[in-house]
Amino acid sequence: MAGIYVHIPFCRRRCNYCDFYFTTDRKLIEPFLAALKQELESKAPLLANERIDTIYFGGGTPSLLTFSQIRQTLDEITRLYDIESDVEITLEANPEDCSDEFWRTIHELEINRLSLGLQSFHDEKLNHLQRKHKAGKSFEVAEKAVTEVKNVSFDLIFGTEGETLELWQKDIEHALSFSPQHISPYSLTLEKGTPFFRMVERGKKHPPNNNLQEAMFLDAIATFKKNGYEHYEVSNFARPGFRSKHNVNCWKRHPYLGFGPGAHSFYHVAEKQFREANLKNIKHYIASPSKALDFKEELSDKEILNEQILLGLRQDCGLNMDVLKKRCKFAGSEPIERQSKLEELHSLNLITFTHKSICLTEKGFTLADSVAEELFV
Numbered sequence: 001m002a003g004i005y006v007h008i009p010f011c012r013r014r015c016n017y018c019d020f021y022f023t024t025d026r027k028l029i030e031p032f033l034a035a036l037k038q039e040l041e042s043k044a045p046l047l048a049n050e051r052i053d054t055i056y057f058g059g060g061t062p063s064l065l066t067f068s069q070i071r072q073t074l075d076e077i078t079r080l081y082d083i084e085s086d087v088e089i090t091l092e093a094n095p096e097d098c099s100d101e102f103w104r105t106i107h108e109l110e111i112n113r114l115s116l117g118l119q120s121f122h123d124e125k126l127n128h129l130q131r132k133h134k135a136g137k138s139f140e141v142a143e144k145a146v147t148e149v150k151n152v153s154f155d156l157i158f159g160t161e162g163e164t165l166e167l168w169q170k171d172i173e174h175a176l177s178f179s180p181q182h183i184s185p186y187s188l189t190l191e192k193g194t195p196f197f198r199m200v201e202r203g204k205k206h207p208p209n210n211n212l213q214e215a216m217f218l219d220a221i222a223t224f225k226k227n228g229y230e231h232y233e234v235s236n237f238a239r240p241g242f243r244s245k246h247n248v249n250c251w252k253r254h255p256y257l258g259f260g261p262g263a264h265s266f267y268h269v270a271e272k273q274f275r276e277a278n279l280k281n282i283k284h285y286i287a288s289p290s291k292a293l294d295f296k297e298e299l300s301d302k303e304i305l306n307e308q309i310l311l312g313l314r315q316d317c318g319l320n321m322d323v324l325k326k327r328c329k330f331a332g333s334e335p336i337e338r339q340s341k342l343e344e345l346h347s348l349n350l351i352t353f354t355h356k357s358i359c360l361t362e363k364g365f366t367l368a369d370s371v372a373e374e375l376f377v
């Protein structure tokens with residue numbers, strides 16, 4: 001099984017914290033779609049022997065596309081790739097785009113999973129983030145989404161300036177009142193090159209408070225679990241049966257192809273594994289998508305092992321002991337039973353052991369990447 005990711009690199013305006021690749025020049029949408037068609041065609045041989053079980057429209061803002069623009073792209077994917085009958089089709093949407101036409105598009109194109117960028121149900125938080133929509137719109141769209149679509153995910157952000165634990169708990173409460181199938185809470189991070197980063201540098205905004213963010217995250221884990229959600233990856237919670245198939249496939253290192261500027265791909269050719277990424281440049285992409293490659297690399301055995309460690313640990317199934325045994329053999333180090341590093345992580349309450357794997361504790365989830373780095377080859 002394999003996935004297709006389509007990056008729609010357009011936004012109405014910039015949210016100040018965001019470092020995803022996008023442009024606000026919407027005149028480029030049609031030329032972009034023409035280039036996308038070429039790229040879909042030229043990469044199809046890479047997944048010639050695979051069946052596609054997930055298609056993901058991410059961004060940017062996919063909900064800026066019209067019905068016919070999404071339909072044409074889906075038609076092209078269906079023409080070129082071998083699609084499973086129960087394919088998961090996800091579309092990311094911003095609340096301000098959820099018009100009557102948008103809901104018609106979702107139904108008529110049989111988009112069966114919606115990922116909503118709500119971020120908050122409070123105006124002051126949305127203002128801090130410079131999101132376009134207001135809290136009233138978050139409520140209205142959340143309600144409509146869960147009645148119109150069977151599989152809905154809410155994105156929420158925590159740790160904005162001036163936000164208290166109580167305010168975050170209110171956001172969680174509001175989100176849960178709609179019983180979405182999936183929730184992804186993210187801590188606000190300070191990314192270089194963003195307006196937020198520059199404002200912090202100039203002393204006009206405060207950087208996120210890490211201790212408070214950790215408390216908010218632990219609170220979210222406890223509340224979502226209490227309400228029947230499975231914490232199946234660092235920032236992802238789902239009701240049973242509603243994990244994001246697309247993301248799970250990526251974490252399990254199934255192949256996927258990414259299309260559009262900045263998109264990443266992972267695929268196999270014979271016994272070899274490759275990762276590649278497109279340049280984050282819409283003009284180069286439109287001029288020639290096949291020449292707009294940023295990098296392409298064949299993964300070494302060491303890189304494959306480190307990916308397995310990182311991606312395994314991030315999931316609730318944990319890092320399989322067999323991968324760890326392979327790691328110890330590869331590194332010529334002590335057998336895992338005698339690894340003092342593991343004992344140390346365990347004594348710090350960052351990992352637990354099951355008979356088949358090593359899993360992160362709740363505290364471990366707050367430091368997932370650092371714990372993985374400790375175990376890298």
Ligand code: SF4
Nearest residue numbers: 011014015018059060
């Ligand atoms: S957060 Fe989303 S809507 Fe805002 S600029 Fe980034 S990609 Fe666009």
